[in-house]
Amino acid sequence: MITTRRQDASLTGPGRRLIQVGLFIPQESTTYLTMTLVAHGRHEPAEQLAALADEFGHLR
Known part of the structure; x- marks a missing residue:
């Protein structure tokens, strides 16, 4: 699968x-x-994840 x-x-x-x-x-x-990273034992700051999501363009 590729998006x-x-x-x-x-x-x-x-x-x-x-x-x-x-x-x-x-x-x-x-x-x-957030949920994907938590499932792998990672806990990242919300503001960093929001910036990353924005950088990804909110692709599914």
Whole structure:
């Protein structure tokens, strides 16, 4: 599985399936990062995770 904002034809073809998904809202993306890291024993400052989520563009 790969997420991208690309929309060009190279994403489709034999053995590939393009599924459009929306973006997280800022709170959702921060919560997702927080919960994923906690599941791996990591606890990062909320402001750093919010900045990271913003840098990722809130991609799902």
